[in-house]
Amino acid sequence: MAKQYDVAVIGAGAAGMMCAAIAAQRGKRVVLLDHATRLAEKIRISGGGRCNFTNIGAGPANFLSQNPNFCRSALSRYTPQDFLGLVKKYRIAYHEKHKGQLFCDDSSEQIIQMLRAECAAGEVSWRMPCKIGSIEKSETGFHITAEGGDIACDSVVIATGGLSIPKIGATDLGYRIAKQFDLQIVEPRPGLVPLTFDGPSWEAFAPLAGIALEVEVSTGGGKGKNKTQRGHFREDLLFTHRGLSGPAILQISSYWEPGTPIVLDLLPEMDVAEELISSKTTVKKQLGNVLSQWLPARLADGLLVANGFAPDMRLADMADAKLRKLGDAINRWAIVPTGSEGYKKAEVTLGGVDTRELSQQTMMANKVPGLYFIGETVDVTGWLGGYNFQWAWASGYAAGTSV
Numbered sequence: 196m197a198k199q200y201d202v203a204v205i206g207a208g209a210a211g212m213m214c215a216a217i218a219a220q221r222g223k224r225v226v227l228l229d230h231a232t233r234l235a236e237k238i239r240i241s242g243g244g245r246c247n248f249t250n251i252g253a254g255p256a257n258f259l260s261q262n263p264n265f266c267r268s269a270l271s272r273y274t275p276q277d278f279l280g281l282v283k284k285y286r287i288a289y290h291e292k293h294k295g296q297l298f299c300d301d302s303s304e305q306i307i308q309m310l311r312a313e314c315a316a317g318e319v320s321w322r323m324p325c326k327i328g329s330i331e332k333s334e335t336g337f338h339i340t341a342e343g344g345d346i347a348c349d350s351v352v353i354a355t356g357g358l359s360i361p362k363i364g365a366t367d368l369g370y371r372i373a374k375q376f377d378l379q380i381v382e383p384r385p386g387l388v389p390l391t392f393d394g395p396s397w398e399a400f401a402p403l404a405g406i407a408l409e410v411e412v413s414t415g416g417g418k419g420k421n422k423t424q425r426g427h428f429r430e431d432l433l434f435t436h437r438g439l440s441g442p443a444i445l446q447i448s449s450y451w452e453p454g455t456p457i458v459l460d461l462l463p464e465m466d467v468a469e470e471l472i473s474s475k476t477t478v479k480k481q482l483g484n485v486l487s488q489w490l491p492a493r494l495a496d497g498l499l500v501a502n503g504f505a506p507d508m509r510l511a512d513m514a515d516a517k518l519r520k521l522g523d524a525i526n527r528w529a530i531v532p533t534g535s536e537g538y539k540k541a542e543v544t545l546g547g548v549d550t551r552e553l554s555q556q557t558m559m560a561n562k563v564p565g566l567y568f569i570g571e572t573v574d575v576t577g578w579l580g581g582y583n584f585q586w587a588w589a590s591g592y593a594a595g596t597s598v
Contacts, residue, residue: 202225226321258582
């Protein structure tokens with residue numbers, strides 16, 4: 196005999212625990228299942244172990260989706276202030292680090308234990324670790340075959356996340372379940388991920404690994420089906436042996452399309468060409484020395500060599516046209532990545548269950564009553580900086596109040 200519940204939530208991460216807690220505290224009999232042996236590993240490692248649990252400025256403009264309006268309803272009904280109220284209720288000390296990003300003062304473990312306590316308050320049942328065999332729909336609800344015994348329930352919530360960071364247990368289970376019930380999937384790909392460059396285009400820059408500086412980075416709106424907005428960010432950039440990383444690159448990676456350039460302004464406060472030209476008559480220094488006043492010396496020399504300039508050339512001897520070319524190489528450096536570091540380094544997964552298949556009020560599949568998808572499984576992806584956790588809380592709340 197299958198054990199009877201009102202709701203089965205598959206996936207005990209941020210969205211799954213939030214949903215289970217909300218539903219159970221409404222009086223629903225809820226079981227929460229997860230294949231992992233350790234609870235909420237993605238929460239645990241986030242924010243350097245301190246969990247960037249939300250962003251106080253989170254809104255629809257901070258999310259990518261084929262339908263950018265889909266997230267509006269859930270985000271408006273469960274806001275960063277709502278989650279902050281929960282954090283304060285549990286007396287978890289926190290701080291704002293940068294651009295509205297909120298972190299625990301102590302440890303991400305506090306957020307995990309808070310969510311676990313919220314589940315306990317509703318008497319959520321746990322199955323963990325637990326492998327799922329199959330999910331079948333009948334006229335009376337759903338039947339789940341799983342380790343520890345079969346489950347019968349009225350509603351199933353899929354909160355299994357995306358494909359990012361497979362070493363902590365990411366799988367494609369959510370997408371497989373969606374396909375089983377004939378729901379469309381927006382092709383998943385890595386998001387918030389370092390970008391890589393191969394071959395001669397990167398040869399001059401590989402030795403610059405470790406250099407970091409604040410830049411502006413942008414890309415066009417693009418033609419791919421995943422793109423609905425143009426990306427433009429001012430954040431820190433980090434050179435690596437294989438390419439570029441840092442917050443600026445993680446942010447723009449979600450907007451970048453293979454085969455297209457990203458554009459970097461390495462000195463966003465300065466028109467480099469105009470500054471160089473106006474300094475020709477008064478500055479008697481070599482070009483490399485001039486640039487190293489504004490950029491790290493290794494980067495200044497690397498850029499000069501990559502663009503056909505000798506660092507020991509005298510500024511006063513340079514033609515204006517060449518200085519304008521150099522200025523463009525610094526203020527508008529267009530470079531085409533050859534790829535990314537992939538899911539192993541991606542913080543999130545772009546794409547997922549097509550939002551046209553779901554109710555934006557409840558997160559339920561329109562053509563499969565009782566089946567819900569939340570969190571990273573859905574084609575809603577936030578910026579770096581606490582936004583994806585806010586989507587987890589908001590979508591989990593939307594489903595939890597509806598099941």
